Amino acid sequence: xxxxxxxxxxxxxxxxxxxxxxxxxDYSWFEKDSLEFNYDLATFCAKMAILGYDTPEITDxxxxxxxxxxxxxxxxxxxxxxxxxxxxxxCAARDEMSYYIARKEMELATGTYNxxxxxxxxxxxRQWFSNFDPxxxxxxxxxxxxxxxxxxxGIVHLGFADARDxxxxxxxAYMDKYPSEFETKxxxxxxxxxxxxxxxxxxxxxxxxxGFGTHxxxxxxxxxxxxxxxxPIAISAIDDNPDYDRIFSILNPEDFxxxxxxxxxxxGKYGKKFSLLGTDNLKASAYADVKADMQQYFKEFVKGRExxxxxxxxxxxxxxxxxxANTVTDFDSFYVIKMRExxxxxxxxxYFKDTLCTxxxxxxxxxxxAAVNKAMYMMLFSAVDLIGTSPKLRKISAFFVFKxxxxxxxxxxIGATYFGDSHRPDTYTAYLLSLNEKALMENSNx
Numbered sequence: 001x002x003x004x005x006x007x008x009x010x011x012x013x014x015x016x017x018x019x020x021x022x023x024x025x026d027y028s029w030f031e032k033d034s035l036e037f038n039y040d041l042a043t044f045c046a047k048m049a050i051l052g053y054d055t056p057e058i059t060d061x062x063x064x065x066x067x068x069x070x071x072x073x074x075x076x077x078x079x080x081x082x083x084x085x086x087x088x089x090x091c092a093a094r095d096e097m098s099y100y101i102a103r104k105e106m107e108l109a110t111g112t113y114n115x116x117x118x119x120x121x122x123x124x125x126r127q128w129f130s131n132f133d134p135x136x137x138x139x140x141x142x143x144x145x146x147x148x149x150x151x152x153x154g155i156v157h158l159g160f161a162d163a164r165d166x167x168x169x170x171x172x173a174y175m176d177k178y179p180s181e182f183e184t185k186x187x188x189x190x191x192x193x194x195x196x197x198x199x200x201x202x203x204x205x206x207x208x209x210x211g212f213g214t215h216x217x218x219x220x221x222x223x224x225x226x227x228x229x230x231x232p233i234a235i236s237a238i239d240d241n242p243d244y245d246r247i248f249s250i251l252n253p254e255d256f257x258x259x260x261x262x263x264x265x266x267x268g269k270y271g272k273k274f275s276l277l278g279t280d281n282l283k284a285s286a287y288a289d290v291k292a293d294m295q296q297y298f299k300e301f302v303k304g305r306e307x308x309x310x311x312x313x314x315x316x317x318x319x320x321x322x323x324x325a326n327t328v329t330d331f332d333s334f335y336v337i338k339m340r341e342x343x344x345x346x347x348x349x350x351y352f353k354d355t356l357c358t359x360x361x362x363x364x365x366x367x368x369x370a371a372v373n374k375a376m377y378m379m380l381f382s383a384v385d386l387i388g389t390s391p392k393l394r395k396i397s398a399f400f401v402f403k404x405x406x407x408x409x410x411x412x413x414i415g416a417t418y419f420g421d422s423h424r425p426d427t428y429t430a431y432l433l434s435l436n437e438k439a440l441m442e443n444s445n446x
Contacts, residue, residue: 006025006081007025008080009021012055012074014050014302023048030106037272042274045119049119049227049428052090053425056090058091068091069090083103092166094139095130095141095146096147097121097170098123098124102118111182115184115186116184117186118171119189120188120189120197121192126140128361132357134157134331135154135158135331135334147162153331154331155233156200157231157233160196163193164197175215186223187225188225191226195230196232199232199249199269200233202222202246206219219243225248226247228257228428230269231261231268233267233269235267235268245272248271248274249274251274252422252427253277254310256317256399256423259318262321276431276435294431320396324396333348339390341382341393342378342382348393355379355382379397
């Protein structure tokens with residue numbers, strides 16, 4: 001029998017910052033039923049999420065898998081761990097999903113299996129507009145119909161549903177392209193937007209399709225690990241299917257993304273939730289010790305950079321989430337409620353579209369860069385505008401400007417851009433490594 005334990009180390013570059021990660025996998029993990037939470041598998045997924053953000057290299061010609069970008073360090077890691085038939089797209093379009101897929105035929109004590117490993121990554125550029133478009137009013141794919149259609153409108157966040165159905169399409173095509181004579185096991189992992197899509201797709205597989213086209217996957221063979229999962233579905237729409245307990249979400253209590261759309265307004269996620277440690281479940285002295293411990297791991301992944309926590313812990317993110325919950329009661333109100341922003345009237349959707357989404361999506365053309373610059377100033381002005389901006393929008397702007405460092409107002413000395421360090425996959429990995437399995441399990445809830 002082949003060696004089931006493999007490790008490989010690789011450098012990577014993320015947002016211009018160099019890093020390094022050593023990743024280990026034990027294929028015997030997949031001898032167990034997916035219903036059993038595996039702390040080591042969760043840590044593996046967190047490390048592979050870091051590699052998933054390796055900066056894409058835009059190529060002059062499309063790759064063998066049909067895309068115009070490569071992530072060379074990620075590809076090297078997958079091959080080093082024994083995977084083949086690698087498909088990577090780190091630059092997917094607005095209503096789609098950046099992802100990678102690879103496979104390996106593995107011989108376990110229980111037989112030989114076809115292991116398909118797929119990772120759904122967080123938002124790439126214009127995908128931010130999809131994140132803030134729960135009713136799909138501003139889609140660009142499929143003549144505005146998106147990939148998921150409108151049947152779930154008001155129940156499921158259609159921006160995430162589009163990503164879900166896009167990935168169902170991509171995985172079906174992949175498995176058609178690389179058929180196997182052996183039974184398939186699948187490891188599906190997601191971070192941020194990718195976690196929302198993985199959460200929804202796993203539930204869809206457990207409920208309806210049970211596989212991709214003719215490629216069926218038994219419930220016990222689908223392993224789903226989600227990091228930093230937003231709330232993509234109305235809680236009232238989640239039934240009591242016991243297979244949902246095979247879906248695991250790992251959440252940082254300081255991470256704003258995991259709290260939207262707010263539970264207070266009836267939104268949630270499928271499966272079991274595991275909380276990292278924060279001010280809501282630790283005393284101040286213990287919280288400081290955990291922060292110091294995870295900081296050492298964080299420095300191993302991100303060279304020359306420290307983790308920037310909120311001074312008030314998860315209270316900071318909870319406060320702005322509470323403002324959103326009291327402002328937007330459902331998906332429809334997101335597009336209807338109007339407030340003042342710098343002396344003009346906007347809906348909450350228009351506010352996010354014109355400021356946060358535009359700023360983070362970035363751009364390269366003169367027109368795009370002008371829009372980014374305008375978005376930055378709008379956010380800065382609305383954060384301090386006591387007259388022309390509604391108090392709720394002012395508080396949301398202040399959170400992103402002064403707590404997250406967006407717009408350069410703080411010189412990145414307080415927090416960092418892109419929803420802060422609390423949301424990064426290397427932060428999640430560092431926390432997991434600084435905990436033990438018992439500590440994580442004690443913070444679990446359904």
